[in-house]
Amino acid sequence: MRFFQMILLGFFLTACAQDKIAQLNQWETYYADADKPRAHIVVVPPEGSTVPMSKLVAEYVVDYLIKRKISAVVGQNKPGHGKYFVLTGLIEENQDRGRQKYPYILRWSLSDSQGRLISSHAEGVNATQQEWDFGSPRLLNSIGLSTAGPVAQMVLLESKAKTPVDPLRQGLLVENLKGLTRERADLLTQEVRKALRKADVQVTGDPRQATFRLGGEMVVTPDAEAQGYENIRIVWRVMTMDRVELGNAVQENRLLIGEMRNNWQVLMPKVAAAAAIGVEHVFGTRSGPVPGAANRAKGAPPEIVLPGVPGRAPPPPR
Structure with missing residues (x-):
């Protein structure tokens, strides 16, 4: 269980990412317009x-x-x-x-x-x-x-009023994470797709049907503060199809050397769930503070809670 005590599934959004989102896509304007009466x-x-x-x-x-x-x-x-x-x-x-x-x-x-x-x-x-x-x-x-x-x-x-198109309904292409072997990258991509679908994101494997792409890279470095540990840094990038970055989410994990290799099957779903939450924050669809922080923490990580069942609740009875 030492694995669970040491892994930190925290991430944060960079300030520049927020500026890029507002400048390139104006998601906040979209969501405000989507809630306004059309006539x-x-x-x-x-x-x-x-x-x-x-x-x-x-x-x-x-x-x-x-x-x-x-x-x-x-x-x-x-x-x-x-x-x-x-x-x-x-x-x-x-x-x-x-x-x-x-x-x-x-x-x-x-x-x-x-x-x-x-x-x-x-x-x-x-x-x-x-x-x-x-x-x-x-x-x-x-x-x-x-x-x-x-x-x-x-x-x-x-x-001639048009309904705004939800960016999460325009098709997101998930690419393999760089820095992993092909086999592990393929497995992680599958988990990320499942986590995104649970968050009601339209995921596609066909570039012709996609408007955005999710890619990123993982970097592993020795921990300078504690011998026998390594730092895992994953940067998830939401981009247009021509690779203009709209925003990114960062996951930072501190593990015993070899833990990632030996416990990859356990680690994958948690990494994928955090990635899905990061995508929601980049698009502005998840309110509240971003879970995690730039500073690493000790002890067991908090549970990641994904959104509920997609769709709206039925109207209350009259």
Whole structure:
């Protein structure tokens, strides 16, 4: 267990790397833009139902539009200055129920703030009269979900708003670490790929599908302070495909001579996990201080905690 007591899986980001990130890619601007609403819609309670039910329908549509990063409010259109959209609707009974299973039709019209019709959308509503009368949550969620998608697409198309592309979804090519034998480098590359995928990074082995590359080198030097130990320094570099460095993360390990050679299978997953965390910090997707530091520490290293299961949690129940 002496191996676990001596290895330090700490790393830090260089200050120049942060400057390069801001200068070359402006990731901070990207993530700020990704959280901003892409358009604004005034949702008018649809006609054809009771006032309370129409207001509930509008509120649920607004909720689902906001989940799609579309700014929306319930209200009445008051023509004025500024670019925003108005969504009006009409609920009517389906007069052709012999061929259709939906007893109601909900027709939506999207206009600009000056009243110019942009597009329309109709959807069948499968609900009983009792669900209409009592405002069934199942019915309201169904309307909100089925309305928000098409309306959001119409608004984005009209406003020509583009969704920012997440840098971690553009393809990262992982290269073998220099300073290792081919066999050990291949094994480490496989572990790094697995760790990155757990962190929800889009990893590819095809350079034609990659936008960035992850490479680096390992340098082993005798420890000048303690006889019988060696210092392991690994520098991970995130680069464009033409090898312009965007940032780097450094791992510094102090081991007994021969420990790395004899315990490589145990060491690899920990090195790969720390590398994945370093990539997240370089791209600005992991908040908080970078674990580890430039100064080496003694004793067992702290556990490295990777992000949870990729994807967002389900919305809370209404």
